Amino acid sequence: MQVLPVITTTDINIESFRELPSPEELLTSIPKTDAQADFVTKARNNIHRIIFGDDPRLLVVVGPCSIHDLEAGREYARRLVKLAEELKDRIYIVMRVYFEKPRTTVGWKGLIMDPQLNGECDIPEGLKIARCFLREVIDIGLPTATELLDPITPQYIADLICWTAIGARTTESQTHRQMASGLSMPLGFKNSTDGSIEAAINAIKAASQQQTFLGIADNGRASAVTTKGNPNCHLVLRGGKSGPNYSADQVKDYAKQLKAKGLIPAIMVDCAHDNSGKDPAKSPAILEEAVQQILDGNTAMIGAMVESNLQHGAQKFPQPLEELTYGVSITDPCLGWEDTESCLREAYAKLAPRFQ
Numbered sequence: 001m002q003v004l005p006v007i008t009t010t011d012i013n014i015e016s017f018r019e020l021p022s023p024e025e026l027l028t029s030i031p032k033t034d035a036q037a038d039f040v041t042k043a044r045n046n047i048h049r050i051i052f053g054d055d056p057r058l059l060v061v062v063g064p065c066s067i068h069d070l071e072a073g074r075e076y077a078r079r080l081v082k083l084a085e086e087l088k089d090r091i092y093i094v095m096r097v098y099f100e101k102p103r104t105t106v107g108w109k110g111l112i113m114d115p116q117l118n119g120e121c122d123i124p125e126g127l128k129i130a131r132c133f134l135r136e137v138i139d140i141g142l143p144t145a146t147e148l149l150d151p152i153t154p155q156y157i158a159d160l161i162c163w164t165a166i167g168a169r170t171t172e173s174q175t176h177r178q179m180a181s182g183l184s185m186p187l188g189f190k191n192s193t194d195g196s197i198e199a200a201i202n203a204i205k206a207a208s209q210q211q212t213f214l215g216i217a218d219n220g221r222a223s224a225v226t227t228k229g230n231p232n233c234h235l236v237l238r239g240g241k242s243g244p245n246y247s248a249d250q251v252k253d254y255a256k257q258l259k260a261k262g263l264i265p266a267i268m269v270d271c272a273h274d275n276s277g278k279d280p281a282k283s284p285a286i287l288e289e290a291v292q293q294i295l296d297g298n299t300a301m302i303g304a305m306v307e308s309n310l311q312h313g314a315q316k317f318p319q320p321l322e323e324l325t326y327g328v329s330i331t332d333p334c335l336g337w338e339d340t341e342s343c344l345r346e347a348y349a350k351l352a353p354r355f356q
């Protein structure tokens with residue numbers, strides 16, 4: 001009998017597989033306390049109330065474009081919690097604790113994907129670091145915000161997250177809309193990179209519905225997951241190729257479009273990305289405009305996002321790790337700490353009439 005050669009038709013482009021712990025194993029080895037769970041629940045509820053107009057405070061999601069240095073992240077959180085306490089009666093502050101970065105082409109994809117910043121991509125270690133750091137931020141006293149990019153990640157960290165973004169590059173993806181429909185926290189869909197909001201509006205609609213999709217269960221088994229739908233989704237305006245999209249007329253128009261589709265007219269303005277042309281010096285004026293729209297009676301405006309770090313700007317990456325400057329972003333340029341403090345204090349002062 002002639003023996004036919006074995007012809008391989010799969011894994012031709014795969015170099016290796018590396019097993020992850022199951023979500024259950026990671027959650028057991030890095031558990032959350034009842035106090036942390038209670039904090040997350042209360043923070044999500046506060047955000048829910050702001051989205052639905054039951055809490056007049058401005059929701060501000062502020063912090064580094066990405067966390068790459070845990071010590072700098074801790075120092076940032078320790079500073080931010082003091083400011084959050086000072087402003088808490090008019091502004092509800094949530095810290096950006098971003099571990100997954102979507103890239104336009106290629107680049108460092110965040111601390112979960114590459115925790116050693118050296119291309120080794122030790123994802124099991126990245127997931128551990130992310131969980132531990134989220135717990136630290138909660139213990140410091142700050143609600144946590146992130147972008148969820150890989151649909152397997154939430155099972156490992158979402159119990160410690162209070163608000164999530166689905167980014168401009170993934171809002172149109174069915175996978176991400178399905179994932180969002182099962183997430184437990186309030187969530188903002190960003191408009192597309194071309195500036196259009198249709199995909200984000202469709203995403204909010206899709207994520208509010210029941211969905212069945214392929215995911216993983218707590219024991220790590222690939223599973224068909226059926227969701228209930230996430231009622232706490234809103235729009236985030238981040239500008240686009242044709243420029244900013246946060247003017248009073250645009251916000252009113254988008255709120256009208258949301259209402260026409262039976263969705264909550266709740267809109268957050270991203271003071272970075274294509275709204276600022278990635279110039280963080282422009283972020284304070286965008287924040288001020290968002291506050292002005294609230295004072296002018298636009299009830300759809302619920303919040304703002306600010307990319308901020310200990311130091312202003314960004315540094316080139318990759319470069320030798322020992323040459324990185326402390327407190328400077330290695331992804332998008334950020335507003336420095338002093339300017340962050342002063343623009344949030346100004347927003348607080350300007351919001352006074354709303355609370356009289």
Ligand SMILES: O=C[C@H](O)[C@H](O)COP(=O)(O)O
Pocket residue numbers: 065101102103104105106107273331332
């Ligand atoms: O906020 C982060 C970036 O804008 C996003 O991750 C894309 O980055 P890139 O265009 O540098 O790849």
Ligand SMILES: C=C(OP(=O)(O)O)C(=O)O
Pocket residue numbers: 065098102147166167168169190238273
């Ligand atoms: C990647 C981000 O934003 P966008 O999806 O708007 O580009 C971000 O906020 O980090």
